[in-house]
Amino acid sequence: MSNKPIYLDYLATTPIAPEVRDAMMSCLDESGDFGNPASRTHVYGWQAEHRVEVARGAVADLIGADPREIIFTSGATEANNLAIKGVFEALNFSGHFVTSAIEHKAVLDPANYLQRKGVGVSFLPATKEGLVDIGVLERSLRADTRLVSIMWVNNELGTINPIKEIGQLLKSKGVLLHVDAAQAAGKLLIDLADVPVDLLSLSAHKFYGPKGIGALFVRKGVTPAPVAQVHGGGHERGFRSGTLPTHQIAGFGAAARLAEDRWDEDQSHYDHLGRYMTQRLLDIEGATLNGSLKTRLPQAANVSFDGVEGEALLSALVGIAISSGSACNSAVMKPSHVLLGIGAGRARSDSALRFSLGRATTREDIDVAIDELVITLKMLRGNPLD
Numbered sequence: 001m002s003n004k005p006i007y008l009d010y011l012a013t014t015p016i017a018p019e020v021r022d023a024m025m026s027c028l029d030e031s032g033d034f035g036n037p038a039s040r041t042h043v044y045g046w047q048a049e050h051r052v053e054v055a056r057g058a059v060a061d062l063i064g065a066d067p068r069e070i071i072f073t074s075g076a077t078e079a080n081n082l083a084i085k086g087v088f089e090a091l092n093f094s095g096h097f098v099t100s101a102i103e104h105k106a107v108l109d110p111a112n113y114l115q116r117k118g119v120g121v122s123f124l125p126a127t128k129e130g131l132v133d134i135g136v137l138e139r140s141l142r143a144d145t146r147l148v149s150i151m152w153v154n155n156e157l158g159t160i161n162p163i164k165e166i167g168q169l170l171k172s173k174g175v176l177l178h179v180d181a182a183q184a185a186g187k188l189l190i191d192l193a194d195v196p197v198d199l200l201s202l203s204a205h206k207f208y209g210p211k212g213i214g215a216l217f218v219r220k221g222v223t224p225a226p227v228a229q230v231h232g233g234g235h236e237r238g239f240r241s242g243t244l245p246t247h248q249i250a251g252f253g254a255a256a257r258l259a260e261d262r263w264d265e266d267q268s269h270y271d272h273l274g275r276y277m278t279q280r281l282l283d284i285e286g287a288t289l290n291g292s293l294k295t296r297l298p299q300a301a302n303v304s305f306d307g308v309e310g311e312a313l314l315s316a317l318v319g320i321a322i323s324s325g326s327a328c329n330s331a332v333m334k335p336s337h338v339l340l341g342i343g344a345g346r347a348r349s350d351s352a353l354r355f356s357l358g359r360a361t362t363r364e365d366i367d368v369a370i371d372e373l374v375i376t377l378k379m380l381r382g383n384p385l386d
Contacts, residue, residue: 010358017208023254027247055253064191076182077106079201079216086226095146096120102341130159130291152184157291158300167196186259209255213248274298
């Protein structure tokens with residue numbers, strides 16, 4: 001019997017799927033397609049390039065894009081930086097940028113960089129539901145607004161923004177829209193043939209692909225196009241230099257194909273177990289859900305527990321692998337900017353934990369984990385055990 005904690009932190013990362021592992025292994029040694037995709041003078045390079053382009057097509061299919069609109073990066077963080085900094089570098093760091101105050105740090109930090117370069121930046125407040133209000137967004141637009149960046153799914157709350165409506169608004173105003181879709185791809189249906197998004201960031205490890213690989217969707221004809229942030233060889237149509245990691249890209253493509261193939265099965269699983277997990281969590285005394293109950297991923301729940309510190313609770317829960325918010329900030333002992341941004345307050349923010357399930361999660365896993373959580377809460381609150 002395994003002594004590993006029950007893993008309920010799938011928004012932080014997912015294990016690679018067996019199909020993904022097999023695709024990656026077939027690109028690693030001399031028995032497979034190990035060549036450099038840029039080596040176009042021999043069969044090894046051709047085979048590697050073919051694997052890259054097949055994967056590019058699979059990623060494009062997942063989001064309803066053209067393969068030529070997919071630029072491989074090291075992940076969504078790099079893709080966000082390329083999109084945001086790249087657009088404003090093309091504009092000589094002039095104009096106005098709009099984002100929300102509860103974005104991932106991979107958007108907020110580039111926004112702060114733009115401010116230091118002289119760009120006007122507006123940080124929109126979120127609603128208490130953890131969403132962007134379209135009316136507030138529209139009122140924030142200026143004559144010189146050039147780009148808006150709004151995440152599709154919030155990484156701490158699991159709340160889902162109305163990206164299609166936001167895109168339609170911005171298209172009518174002639175403003176570009178960038179979307180951080182790291183938590184949306186493979187979990188929501190995305191059809192960029194129908195949704196007017198200009199730039200969109202992806203990360204493979206959020207849906208059973210490998211870490212260290214992602215992509216930026218750049219819609220054909222977008223103006224201004226982002227200026228490259230990584231130089232040296234002009235790979236990826238000049239947007240991002242560097243030898244392409246064939247094995248990681250093959251794994252990314254396999255994960256994208258698998259997400260499509262398993263769509264109905266995954267959605268049924270997440271909907272059924274996610275609702276069950278959330279209800280059990282909210283049945284706990286002193287529990288409060290952070291963010292919208294309805295407009296969110298069913299497989300994710302951010303819950304605060306009265307009378308305890310989240311970090312103390314995490315330390316005591318040796319049998320459950322969960323987080324207190326974004327995995328990127330888990331080592332920083334300060335309240336979540338997302339929870340503070342939706343008006344949760346310091347005490348509620350400090351007592352919040354994020355639960356997220358995956359393909360392998362069972363009802364028994366949820367019951368065992370929440371039973372341990374209830375016992376631990378009673379101990380930390382000083383209540384006698386039943």
